[in-house]
Amino acid sequence: MSIATRRRREVRDAILLVAPFLIIFGVFFLYPTYKVIALSFTDAPLIGEGNWIGLDNYIKLFNDRLFYTSVWNNFYFVLLTVIPTTIIALLIALAVGKLKGRVQALVLTLFFLPYVLPVSVVTMIWAWMLDFQFGILQPLIEAVTGKPVPVFKNPHWVMPMIAVVTVWWTNGFNVLLFIAGLRNIPDDLYEAAALDGATAWQRFWRVTWPLLWPITALVLTLQLILQLKLFDQVYLLSNGGPFNSSYVVLMQMYREAFQLNNGGYASAIAMVLFGIIVIVSVLQFQLLRIGGRRR
Amino acid sequence: MQDTGVHLRSVTKDFGAVKVIRGVDIDIERGQFAVFVGPSGCGKSTLLRMIAGLEDSSGGKIVISDRDVTDVDPADRGVAMVFQSYALYPHLSVFENMAFSLRLAKRPKAEVEEKVHKAAKILQLTAQLDKKPAQLSGGQRQRVAIGRAIVRAPDVFLFDEPLSNLDAELRVQMRLELARLHQTLGATMIYVTHDQVEAMTLADVIFVLQGGHVQQSGAPLDLYDDPNNRFVAGFIGSPSMNFFDATVEARTETGLRARLTGQPDLSLDVPLSSPPDVGAKLVLGMRPEHLMVTEADGLRVTVDVAEELGGVSYQHGTLEGGDAVIFQQTGVRHNMHGTLQTVAPQTDRIFAFTPEGERIR
């Protein structure tokens, strides 16, 4: 067989192998992405063609007070979830890591269980538990604040409570990542540190924390992206209210697209959110890398 | 009175129902190089980790430098350990790895610099101090691990198979360096290995471990010349001793005359001070270097593999009865492969054991 024939065969095989992915990627990702970008420069309704209006949608968006409220709420939510969930997951992972064998598997399963639930079930559970009249958590709230609080109808309580629900729901996955990271740290490093006279505290800060840093950075980045895309919990628990205090960017996009039939404007919102996520996560990733290198 | 050094008294260790260490007494004097040797899984590492305090003792007493440390934290025992895996912190430079214990103790900067540089000089690591462990070769990593121990200036150094991850050449070189290091520092060292050559070359005193007990302890050549039992006789020396079943044929003035099972035309005079009765079974042990090719009566060996090392050669073969035999040849280079040779032992170098493996003297 000549070299040319063999090369041709190799190329054919390669194309055959990557084709399924390329087709699916093109049809379900590239084409819709292109459509959204194109749509954002038109005044199209949700279905059907519209007229080219240039940057009008974007100009309108940047003059929309509600959009700034939404972006602000998004970042408030990120603040309430990303770092707390990372810390909680790390603490749980450290504790679970101390357990052995079957007990460890059982406890891990318990922490992972909420992650398996669909969001509608999660919000249903919490809506019940926090119900103003019958919620079993209301006595707890009453003990702290002195009176029961309708948490999803209270502008101060709504975002923190949605954050609690979200952390409860998604924490198991982060715990799993941390457990995997902890298992990758060899025992003899801790033994060497113990012989060198390290206290438990020093063992954590000088061995565990730096060696776990890549996982921590991964969890932080994944969480940041995930939490910026907040929608379902808000939609199901508070519908953006009260007084728009839990209104977020995707909520606004959803409303414009599916309730007000402004396909073009909604696409512009989606594009801006996409831009925000890219910028913020790249920024964060670079910061975390620098933080990692200094160690 | 026990002054300094490391002393174990009836130390035991169980992992659940499994008894790994079944009562061990060990005395290591200050400044000695002691080696624990034994086959894989005999509990050498466990015993070393008990001395380090990384493993709790199930029973007995551990004394280091005149202090009962059985229940003392690892950090307070005055020991430093070099792990088989080196256990270097991958995120820290060589310097910081070696300085780790001093940093924990918050020692002044000047002292840290001085101690680390001194240790680095001994180990020829000065040029590597800024590198990360991943950028070092196996031998250099090993040295960093040793350096980390030196910086702590412990009473006792513990080594758990420190050379087993190195290639053969480097192993020999590091072995010499360890011997030199011991002379330089003069500290007590306990070294674990399954390699009896390492044990023989490094040790002031060897402890042969097997079945959770110390089978025998003493200077390397004492163990070689005068093993207490069949296990030690077989374990110390390379290639290992030949063993043959035999029966006591008669008592003589100096000991006994024994006949090897399956060798009707050869009987051997074995000098013993307390020989067993006529007819008793026993096992005779002969080292490869004490079997000589002879024209007279002897063991007839069919040689099937010859290991030629240049100066010496080891001839591997079988007796007519099927027993494996190894004998050594020095200086001569006959091609013995596939031939039938007759070998006879030096009679004053025959060891006698009971069928249970105890030495008969």
Ligand SMILES: Nc1ncnc2c1ncn2[C@@H]1O[C@H](COP(=O)(O)OP(=O)(O)O)[C@@H](O)[C@H]1O
């Ligand atoms: N943590 C443990 N739990 C249960 N068994 C163990 C543990 N550590 C060692 N063992 C057992 O103890 C025996 C001796 O182990 P070790 O001291 O590592 O042997 P070696 O002489 O090869 O260093 C082995 O049979 C091993 O399986």
Ligand SMILES: [Mg+2]
């Ligand atoms: Mg071992």
